[in-house]
Structure formats: C-alpha cells, structure tokens
C-alpha cells in the first residue's frame with residue numbers, strides 16, 4: 001500500500017528568487033497537508049549525506065555545492081499516495097520536460113537548479129523525513 005507522506009525541499013534557487021510563497025501555495029492547492037517544516041542552510045557535509053545515493057554520479061559535486069549554497073525550506077507533506085502525487089505536482093527533474101501546471105515548469109531554471117525536491121519512494125520519504133525532523137517536530 002502506498003504511504004501517505006513525502007519529503008520536500010524548496011531548493012536554494014527558488015528561495016533566492018522569492019518563490020517560497022508561490023511553491024507553498026501550489027503545495028496547499030495540491031491537497032497536501034504540512035506535517036513538519038523548517039528553514040535552514042545545509043552544510044556541504046549534510047548536503048553530501050542527503051544525496052549520498054548519487055555519490056558516483058558526475059553531477060554529485062555540483063549538486064552538493066548548489067544545495068549548500070543558501071537556505072532551503074524542508075517539509076514533510078501528507079496526502080494519500082503522497083510520493084507519487086507529489087512527483088506529479090513537481091514535474092520532471094529537467095524543467096525542459098516538465099508538464100504545464102507543475103512546480104518545476106513554473107519555477108525551475110535547469111536540471112541542476114530545479115526549485116524543489118520530492119522523495120522518490122516511501123522508504124526514502126521515511127529516511128529523508130528522519131534526516132530533517134524529530135518526532136517532536138511533526139504535527
């Protein structure tokens with residue numbers, strides 16, 4: 001059975017471009033409830049740890065530099081079928097391929113600076129939620 005939570009980050013590009021409000025509004029309009037949320041800046045070490053699965057990829061260094069380049073908003077979101085429905089709402093990783101009406105179509109500028117992250121599986125949603133939030137920070 002599909003889980004009902006996913007983890008998102010509003011990435012440094014979207015924060016710099018003042019899109020926090022617009023993205024949160026699309027998240028609310030998409031039917032997601034905010035379970036947990038914080039505004040923080042990842043260190044390069046923490047960003048490297050979060051994206052450890054991509055360690056062998058050629059873009060890993062660039063990804064870590066970018067994700068630690070400024071503040072982000074991290075949040076746990078709740079909805080039936082959260083992981084899949086959120087990935088539909090955010091659109092393709094490369095904004096050039098993102099569908100109309102998606103967050104990345106509206107706010108992302110490139111495959112590297114793509115405005116938002118969304119977990120790719122229920123297992124990763126749990127791991128990523130635990131990366132940012134304690135039980136006391138979830139409502």
Ligand code: CMP
Nearest residue numbers: 059062063093111112113114116117118
């Ligand atoms: P995200 O959904 O956060 O998960 C992995 C991230 O790696 C992805 O979004 C992109 O930001 C980044 N990424 C994936 N492919 C590339 C690429 N070819 N070049 C740069 N960054 C990439």
